Amino acid sequence: MSASTPDTMILANLIADRKEQFPQRDVLTFVTVNPDGGFEEETRTYEALWDNGQKVAAALDTEQLQSGDAFAVITLNHPEFVDVMVGSSIAGTIFVPIDPRTKGKKLAFMLRHAGCRGAVVGEYALDQLLEIAEQCPALEWIWVLGDSATPVPSTLRSKIFSTVLSEKSAGMAIRVTDPESPMQMLYTSGTTGDPKAILSPYSRFGTVASLGEALGLNTQDRPYSGLSLTHANAQLITLGTVLFMGLEGVFSRKFTKSRLWDICRHYQCTMFNLLGGMTTAIYSEPNKPDDADNPVRYVLSAGMPAALWEKFENRYDLEVFEFYGAAEGGLTINAPDSAPVGSIGRPPPTSEGRIVDENDEPCPDGEPGEIIFRNADGTCPVVSYFNNPQASAKKTENGWLRMGDIGYRDEDGCYYFLYRKGGGIRRNGDFINPAFVEKELAEHPDIDDVFVYGVPSSNGVPGEKDVVAAIVPADMQNFSAVEVFSACRQHLESSFVPSYLHVVPEIPKTASEKPQERFLLEAFDVNADNVFTQ
Numbered sequence: 079m080s081a082s083t084p085d086t087m088i089l090a091n092l093i094a095d096r097k098e099q100f101p102q103r104d105v106l107t108f109v110t111v112n113p114d115g116g117f118e119e120e121t122r123t124y125e126a127l128w129d130n131g132q133k134v135a136a137a138l139d140t141e142q143l144q145s146g147d148a149f150a151v152i153t154l155n156h157p158e159f160v161d162v163m164v165g166s167s168i169a170g171t172i173f174v175p176i177d178p179r180t181k182g183k184k185l186a187f188m189l190r191h192a193g194c195r196g197a198v199v200g201e202y203a204l205d206q207l208l209e210i211a212e213q214c215p216a217l218e219w220i221w222v223l224g225d226s227a228t229p230v231p232s233t234l235r236s237k238i239f240s241t242v243l244s245e246k247s248a249g250m251a252i253r254v255t256d257p258e259s260p261m262q263m264l265y266t267s268g269t270t271g272d273p274k275a276i277l278s279p280y281s282r283f284g285t286v287a288s289l290g291e292a293l294g295l296n297t298q299d300r301p302y303s304g305l306s307l308t309h310a311n312a313q314l315i316t317l318g319t320v321l322f323m324g325l326e327g328v329f330s331r332k333f334t335k336s337r338l339w340d341i342c343r344h345y346q347c348t349m350f351n352l353l354g355g356m357t358t359a360i361y362s363e364p365n366k367p368d369d370a371d372n373p374v375r376y377v378l379s380a381g382m383p384a385a386l387w388e389k390f391e392n393r394y395d396l397e398v399f400e401f402y403g404a405a406e407g408g409l410t411i412n413a414p415d416s417a418p419v420g421s422i423g424r425p426p427p428t429s430e431g432r433i434v435d436e437n438d439e440p441c442p443d444g445e446p447g448e449i450i451f452r453n454a455d456g457t458c459p460v461v462s463y464f465n466n467p468q469a470s471a472k473k474t475e476n477g478w479l480r481m482g483d484i485g486y487r488d489e490d491g492c493y494y495f496l497y498r499k500g501g502g503i504r505r506n507g508d509f510i511n512p513a514f515v516e517k518e519l520a521e522h523p524d525i526d527d528v529f530v531y532g533v534p535s536s537n538g539v540p541g542e543k544d545v546v547a548a549i550v551p552a553d554m555q556n557f558s559a560v561e562v563f564s565a566c567r568q569h570l571e572s573s574f575v576p577s578y579l580h581v582v583p584e585i586p587k588t589a590s591e592k593p594q595e596r597f598l599l600e601a602f603d604v605n606a607d608n609v610f611t612q
Contacts, residue, residue: 086284086322087281089163089261089280089283093124094128097127100123103326104122105124105321105324105327106122106160107326107345108155108328108329108331109341111341117341127161128164130164130165131163133242133243133246134162134166134168134243135169135247136247137165138171139250141195141196143169146170146171146172149166149197150189150198151173151175151198152178152198152199153223155330155331163262167254167261170254172260174189174192174262174263175264175265175307175308175313176188176189176308181571182569183210186210186214187272191465192263194216194217195219196220197220197221198220199220201223202224205228218235222236222239257281258279258281259279262278263464264405266509273511274464274466277463283313284322287314287318289319290323291323294378294399299348300327300346301320301351302328302345302349304330304332304338304350306332311507317329333356335363339368342372347374348373349378351377351378351379351380357383357390357537358538369394369395374396375397379400380400383539383540384419399411399414401423402423406473408429408459409429410431411426412492417490417492418492420494422493423492424491429451430453431451431487431493433449433485433486434448434450443487443489444487444488448483448499449495450479451478452478456477458477458478459474482498496540497540505532505543505544510545510573510574512531515547518570519562525549525562526552527549529585530548532546546580547576549562549579550581550585557581563575575612577611579610580598580608585598
């Protein structure tokens with residue numbers, strides 16, 4: 079690439095380039111399912127993305143953000159989410175996508191840790207942001223997406239986001255010149271402590287965006303995703319490949335299993351993404367005569383249960399394309415008929431995989447160990463956790479990217495995922511940090527002691543677990559499971575709310591006061607009188 083050719087690994091350059099090629103193509107359609115069941119849609123052309131991005135960049139300048147400064151994006155899937163991504167790329171700032179269900183201590187930690195100077199927030203998440211705003215001293219401004227009448231404290235500058243897009247922009251030169259510059263901070267799930275922020279460069283977005291053909295897409299496809307754009311899967315794999323390949327992608331405001339096929343039929347979508355327990359949720363819907371009457375030719379799945387794999391294909395008349403990876407890197411691909419059912423496939427030619435034991439020695443075929451990767455040339459993928467050099471070094475120890483997952487490889491070189499290493503609980507494709515659940519429950523006045531653990535998930539997804547909170551009530555006679563579940567729903571995002579409350583007289587512990595999970599697992603019985611579900 080010559081010095082005069084803009085590097086399309088940088089998002090703003092990609093949009094500027096595609097704007098010249100396909101200015102009026104409706105590259106993105108965002109769908110909202112209304113209460114009456116009808117669809118309401120908003121679209122974006124490349125030209126609109128560029129123009130709106132310029133207005134966002136100018137507004138970021140008005141807020142006095144400098145290159146490298148961070149701000150949060152706390153919204154569902156709206157076209158404005160992508161407008162903000164483009165504007166941040168033009169201005170050279172760093173955006174921090176945060177699931178709008180996040181609240182309380184976790185939200186405060188993320189904003190403080192990333193040093194967010196502002197936040198673009200959906201009106202539905204404004205109250206939970208304002209509840210912890212005082213705990214975030216760097217926070218200076220809020221742009222609200224929607225028409226919320228909730229008053230914002232005078233200590234914070236605020237505006238309705240629509241006013242940002244109503245302003246005229248003189249046009250700003252793209253300030254990002256190096257694809258290794260940080261584009262965003264993608265938070266991990268925090269399985270063993272506070273979540274870590276991956277300082278993700280433009281090159282990471284661009285590299286994944288260029289994988290469309292390797293992931294089964296062609297120029298005639300119309301992808302769909304109901305996954306959140308705050309998640310690497312929807313943002314990099316679906317949005318990125320759509321923008322890079324010039325496809326016409328469809329996103330719903332949020333995932334809807336009951337209207338999934340209606341959306342795909344209405345917009346003639348030919349593929350969509352699935353994570354973990356979403357598969358079971360979709361398959362559990364009642365059988366319909368037109369299940370197989372849909373335009374979808376394949377699903378891009380991460381965590382398809384082996385027991386459902388072929389049944390899912392047959393019921394909906396499609397193919398399963400399984401893959402495995404993480405926001406930090408690492409990838410295996412099981413294209414249709416390229417590896418056995420249940421396998422996550424093989425690494426692509428650009429990567430080398432290995433299964434290793436606790437001493438970092440390669441495991442024989444069929445023997446479980448940790449899944450690790452490095453580049454095919456022997457170098458290690460770069461991982462940079464913001465303000466956490468120790469975690470960055472541990473993730474790439476001895477020159478290999480450590481996935482933190484246990485799996486095995488068969489004699490044909492096909493990989494299989496088994497479970498998450500350590501204390502994380504994988505639920506519906508996300509990793510749950512038990513500490514966040516324990517913190518909230520421990521502060522409940524009716525609970526004396528608590529320990530959160532996982533049991534094999536009722537959805538049958540390999541490696542997934544249901545969340546169990548073992549609880550010692552302050553007053554066993556007057557304990558109310560209904561009240562505790564209600565408090566959990568109020569203070570925790572939905573994926574963190576326990577599936578079960580396991581009421582026990584005491585938490586079994588070692589001499590050093592470490593809870594002994596194995597005894598709780600032995601005592602757990604979903605049908606017992608001391609186990610409650612929602």
